[in-house]
Every structure is written in C-alpha cells, then in structure tokens.
Amino acid sequence: MRLIVCSNSAPRWQDCAGLLPRSPGGLVPLLATLLGEHGGDWVCTMPVNGPSRSSGGDGSLRATRRPCGGTPSVALDDGSVQATWPPGGGTPSVALSDGSVQATWPPGGGTPVGAPGDGSVEGPSAMPGDSPGQATLLPGDGTPSGAPGDGSVEGPSAVPGDSPVEVIRLPGDVTLHRLLLPRDVVDRHYETVGVRLLLWLFHYLLDTSRQPDGRLAEAWSGYEAVNRAYADRVATLMTGSPDEFVLVNDHHLFLVPEMLARRGGRRGRIAFFQGLPWCEPDYFGVLPAYIRDRILASLLCADVVGFHCTRWARAFLGCCARYLPGCAVDDGGVTYDGRRTRVTVAPFPLDVAAVERLRDEPATAEWRGRLDREGRGRRMIVRADRIDLWKNLPRGFAAYRSLLEREPGLAGEWWFCAVATPPGRPTERTLALQRECEGMVADLNERFGAPGRPAVSLIYPDLATTRHCVVAALSGADVTVVNPTFDGMNLVAKEALFLGERARLLLSVNAGAYEQLAGHVTPVHPFDVEATASAMLDAMAADDVPAGRAAVRRSLREQDANSWLNRMMGAES
Structure with a gap:
C-alpha cells in the first residue's frame, strides 16, 4: 500500500526521528503514525501567519533548524534551493560561483538573495532537527532537483497553480510537500x-x-x-x-x-x-x-x-x-x-503508548506536584480544553457556580482545575470567550475562594509541557467534565477514561466520542446548566470505582492507527 495524505495542518518533525509529535491523538499525530509505519507522501500547508511563522526585518520568511550532521552546502539550480547544515548545527551556506553567502527570498519572489545575519529559514510547525533530511523548493510543479538538506526552506508567494512547493524528505520513506501560498x-x-x-x-x-x-x-x-x-x-x-x-x-x-x-x-x-x-x-x-x-x-x-x-x-x-x-x-x-x-x-483511536509515555515523563511528575500544591489536599474536578466556542467552558463554570451556591462548603473540599489552551488563530469571538471565562473564574474565587485556596483555577501551561499538564490533571482527577455543545470526537474523553483510576466522566451527549463511550460515562446535556450541576454533584458524592473501567481501558488499548485505517479502507466493519 502507498499512502498519500492531505491536511491543512503541517506536522512537526525531527530529522533523526522523523515525524512528530507522538501525542495521544488527533489528526496530525494519527497521520504521523500511519506515515511513520507505512511511508508515503504528506501534502500540507499552514496559514502564513500561524504561530510558528516569523519573518525577517525585510519581510522575508525564515526557517531555523539545528541539524546534527551534513556538509554545509546549498546549491542554487533552476530556481530550486537545497541545504544541509554542519554537524552540531550552525549557519547554512549558499554555494555560489563567487563564494558562500547566506540566502533568503524577497516577499514578492524571485531569486534568493543575501539573508538576515543568522541565515535562518523558518516554516510553520518546524522542529529542531538532529540529522540531515532533504529540502527542495519547487516553483510550481517543477521536478525536484533534490540535494541533501535539512532546513525548512520557504519561497516566494505566488498565485495558486504556480505555487512553490517545499519538499522535505524524512527517514522512513516519508516525504512532506508543503504548499507555499499567498497570504x-x-x-x-x-x-x-x-x-x-x-x-x-x-x-x-x-x-x-x-x-x-x-x-x-x-x-x-x-x-x-x-x-x-x-x-x-x-x-x-x-x-x-x-x-x-x-x-x-x-x-x-x-x-x-x-x-x-x-x-x-x-x-x-x-x-x-x-x-x-x-x-x-x-x-x-x-x-x-x-x-x-x-x-x-x-x-x-x-x-x-x-x-x-x-x-x-x-x-x-x-x-x-x-x-x-x-x-x-x-x-x-x-x-x-x-x-x-x-x-x-471510524472514530479516532487513542494512542495508548503515547499516553503512557507522557504519564511517566519527568515533566508530568513536575506538573503533578504543582497541581497537588495548588489543590492543597482537596479532591479535583478537571477539565482540559482549547478555548474554542464549542467547548462550552462558560456553562461548565456556571454549573459549578450553581453547585457552590447550593453548598458553598464544597469549595473547601474540592478544587476545579481547568487546563486551557488559547486558540492558535483567535477570532474576536474566541477572544471574548477567553475574557468571559477569566471573568467567571475571578468571580467564583472572590465569592467562594480563600487566600491561597482558589475555588477554581484556569491554568495555561507553557507550550512545551501542555500535554504533560493535561495528563497530570486527568490522572489525578476525581471528576472529569467534557461538555462541548457539539464536537466531532473529543479525545480528552478517552484520555480521561484511560488515565483516571477513579474519576467519573461527565460527557456531553453531543460529543462524537459519546457513541463509543456511552456505557462508561455520565451523560450530560450541554445546554442545561442546572442538570450539569446536579450530575456534577452526584459524581462528587460517589466513592466507588466506576464499573467497567478496566474493560473500557482494554478496549481503548486495542484500538490503534492501523485499525482506524483499515476501517477507512473497508477491511474492518
């Protein structure tokens, strides 16, 4: 079988290791796993002003890579650009007839010219590398002239149909094709x-x-x-x-x-x-x-x-x-x-091996300690979401507020830990949502918290350890809340069931995961704040380990990327 996959999102990669990340799930990690096992081609792009993109002072785009080997040489041939870096990293050179210079591309296109002082080249979702791959810039649909290279190379904006394509060859017979399109x-x-x-x-x-x-x-x-x-x-x-x-x-x-x-x-x-x-x-x-x-x-x-x-x-x-x-x-x-x-x-599987790896990493242990200190011995209600409109954070906080208004003493026994990731490309609506959530948390703490003992914490982990924080929180949860208004899947629900030894999971009936997990969760109607508050209170009062937890964990372990692909191909019903 030969795979060709297409996605708007670009993967990250490390040249010695190939595609990254091995996070617990989602589209990009799933595709990375499949291509890592089968090889093939990945056609992708990212918005030009995405979070990993930066530009030089002259408006040119750059990519930075720290490879671990290769002879420094960049050949300019037929408009293509190929690069490798010296062992241990350093600045790439461009081989020209009159000697070596650094290179970049002007915003409007054209032949590469002298680059910013660090000679770096940066593309979306680029990860530092450790060994040479290949990177070739093709104007339009030209034929790659391919040379050893290791950096992400960005070319001029052009009209679609004549769009430059960045080709990056990675270990395992994987080739990335990044379309470089006008902003x-x-x-x-x-x-x-x-x-x-x-x-x-x-x-x-x-x-x-x-x-x-x-x-x-x-x-x-x-x-x-x-x-x-x-x-x-x-x-x-x-x-x-x-x-x-x-x-x-x-x-x-x-x-x-x-x-x-x-x-x-x-x-x-x-x-x-x-x-x-x-x-x-x-x-x-x-x-x-x-x-x-x-x-x-x-x-x-x-x-x-x-x-x-x-x-x-x-x-x-x-x-x-x-x-x-x-x-x-x-x-x-x-x-x-x-x-x-x-x-x-074909519901996305949970990458159980990735979950277990994250659970055992030092960064997760560090987050577990930080959360324990913040919780001050109280039991934990946990949610973990990106701040998106459909994740329904305000109704979750409103439900907890309703619960505390009924029984304010619970704030001394329970801590609501909300791990949040800001949206990558926020709109005015998501920015307003974030302000609303922060305002609700501040109000809850003013009404029900105490000095050094917040009733609710809205935690924004640093990018490098976001997944570690989520795994630490879900592992220590007593109750987990996943209440999207509508959601295609929601893999946090699967993570919660796998990681939570004792936690009850409150799951929206409008999450795609609900169909698969219905027998192991407490269903919640995401638009009904009072019903959510009552379900939360019932879950907090339960002391026993949820029935069937071992069975659902076995089931989650049996699902993997290849079984998902087989369903798509018709090999499994």
Whole structure:
C-alpha cells in the first residue's frame, strides 16, 4: 500500500526521528503514525501567519533548524534551493560561483538573495532537527532537483497553480510537500471560509442574522484556489497503482476529491475523513446552493467518506438525500452520478503508548506536584480544553457556580482545575470567550475562594509541557467534565477514561466520542446548566470505582492507527 495524505495542518518533525509529535491523538499525530509505519507522501500547508511563522526585518520568511550532521552546502539550480547544515548545527551556506553567502527570498519572489545575519529559514510547525533530511523548493510543479538538506526552506508567494512547493524528505520513506501560498489567498481559504463559515457551521455557531454575508463569493474563490493547489500536487504524486490510497482530511479540503476525479484514469482509492461534526440538513441549508451542492457532490467523488460517529454520518446522508436530486442513499453509502461512495464510521483511536509515555515523563511528575500544591489536599474536578466556542467552558463554570451556591462548603473540599489552551488563530469571538471565562473564574474565587485556596483555577501551561499538564490533571482527577455543545470526537474523553483510576466522566451527549463511550460515562446535556450541576454533584458524592473501567481501558488499548485505517479502507466493519 502507498499512502498519500492531505491536511491543512503541517506536522512537526525531527530529522533523526522523523515525524512528530507522538501525542495521544488527533489528526496530525494519527497521520504521523500511519506515515511513520507505512511511508508515503504528506501534502500540507499552514496559514502564513500561524504561530510558528516569523519573518525577517525585510519581510522575508525564515526557517531555523539545528541539524546534527551534513556538509554545509546549498546549491542554487533552476530556481530550486537545497541545504544541509554542519554537524552540531550552525549557519547554512549558499554555494555560489563567487563564494558562500547566506540566502533568503524577497516577499514578492524571485531569486534568493543575501539573508538576515543568522541565515535562518523558518516554516510553520518546524522542529529542531538532529540529522540531515532533504529540502527542495519547487516553483510550481517543477521536478525536484533534490540535494541533501535539512532546513525548512520557504519561497516566494505566488498565485495558486504556480505555487512553490517545499519538499522535505524524512527517514522512513516519508516525504512532506508543503504548499507555499499567498497570504491573502490563505486568509480567504482558512479564516473566512474554513473558520468563519464551515467550522462555525458544523458546530451550529453561525450568526444566521448576518452569516453567510455578501463577502463570501470572493472568499470562496480563495478556497477553490487552495483546494486546486492541493489537487495539483497530489496529481503529480499519484501513479495509478491500484494499491495507492489517497486520504484527504477535513473541511479545509472539501473540493479536492472532485478536482482529482476530473483528471480521470485513476486506479487507486480516494478517501475523505471529516473530523468535525456534520450538521443536520436544515442547518446545512444555510449555505448558498452553489457551495452546499458542490461540497456534497465533491465528497461523493471519493470512494469512501468517514466520520467519527454514526450520528454525523447519518446527517451527511440526510444532506445528500435532501439536496442532490437523483442520488440514492442507504445506510452504507450513496450512489450518485453513476458511482458508489461508501460512508463509514471510524472514530479516532487513542494512542495508548503515547499516553503512557507522557504519564511517566519527568515533566508530568513536575506538573503533578504543582497541581497537588495548588489543590492543597482537596479532591479535583478537571477539565482540559482549547478555548474554542464549542467547548462550552462558560456553562461548565456556571454549573459549578450553581453547585457552590447550593453548598458553598464544597469549595473547601474540592478544587476545579481547568487546563486551557488559547486558540492558535483567535477570532474576536474566541477572544471574548477567553475574557468571559477569566471573568467567571475571578468571580467564583472572590465569592467562594480563600487566600491561597482558589475555588477554581484556569491554568495555561507553557507550550512545551501542555500535554504533560493535561495528563497530570486527568490522572489525578476525581471528576472529569467534557461538555462541548457539539464536537466531532473529543479525545480528552478517552484520555480521561484511560488515565483516571477513579474519576467519573461527565460527557456531553453531543460529543462524537459519546457513541463509543456511552456505557462508561455520565451523560450530560450541554445546554442545561442546572442538570450539569446536579450530575456534577452526584459524581462528587460517589466513592466507588466506576464499573467497567478496566474493560473500557482494554478496549481503548486495542484500538490503534492501523485499525482506524483499515476501517477507512473497508477491511474492518
């Protein structure tokens, strides 16, 4: 089998070790695991102003890499750029006819010229490396001229269709293809359509009094352009082999299956996986018809479409039946325009080995000590979320406030530990949400806390040890709250069941994980604050170990990345 995967998010990697991270789960770690085992190609990009991106004073983009070997040489050939670094790191050189200089690329494109003083080159999600890989910059769909290299190399912005592609070869027969796209196009694709339209649509968060608005048509052209750039790159990688499996992921790339299908002549399979929820037909109908119908028709150009749970799959089938005349829908899939698309349920697995590794690392022990000191011997209610609109943090804090108003003495016996990660690309709504959460925590502590003994703590771990903090908190929890309004999956719920020896898990019925875990959790209706408070109080009063915890942990251990891939490929039902 040969894998070609596509995602909007770029992975991190370490050149001696290959793809990173081995975190407990999610799309990027899952794809990293699969490619690490099977090899293949990964086509990806990241918003140009993402958290790992920086620029030089002249507006040029840089990438910094600390490799552990290789002869310093950068060849400039046919517009391509290849680099390696000396042992132990240092500054890369550029081999020119008149001697070595450092190189960068001007914001508008063109030939590499003298670089900032450190000669660094930086790309999104780049991780320091320890041995040479290969990095080649290709203008458009040119042929890689490939030379040993080890740094992330960024090139000039260009219009999609002539987009530079950064090719990075890693150990294990893994090749990354990072599309380097213009900022304005990426903003229209990612921010306007990806976040403000589709992300909010599938979580039932659109302000339908204003959205969609008149700016959507222009933004949609950027969405099409980025999808076309992905399809163009994937098409150059496809060989027509029957054992080829192309896996396209998430709402950023809805049009890629259609654009690949137009090329014809393929023999391998194309799959699409939707990590978000899928909304019901009435709400999906908020989209303009030209977008709504095209998304559906494009997905039906794939051989298989996968979801985290049956509920989202049925909603998708309902949308096909409602909006695509002539399609035939049954429980197993859709027949449309002369072809059959299988629809399957394939929930992401928890990487148990990664969880156990994190649990035993020194950074987790350090966080466990810090949390113990903060808790002052009290029992713990824990939640761990990114500050996203659908994670429903305010109602969780409101439920605890209601509980303390009934029984204020519980604040001396219990501590609510909320581990939070700020959103990577915040909108005005998520920034307002963060301020609201911080205000609610301050009010709870003023009313129910004591000096040196907060009733609630909102903890923002440093980036390097965020996962360690989460694992430490979930391991020590007595009650865990996972109450999203709607969520495609929510792997924190699986982590909580695996790590929590005694903790009761309160899980929203609108989380995709609920279908798989329903027999082992306390269900909560995420919009009902008082019912959540009552469920919280009942869980706090329970002293016994939850029934079936050993069985669910065994079940979680049996699931892995390959079993997920087999479900997508149809090898498992």
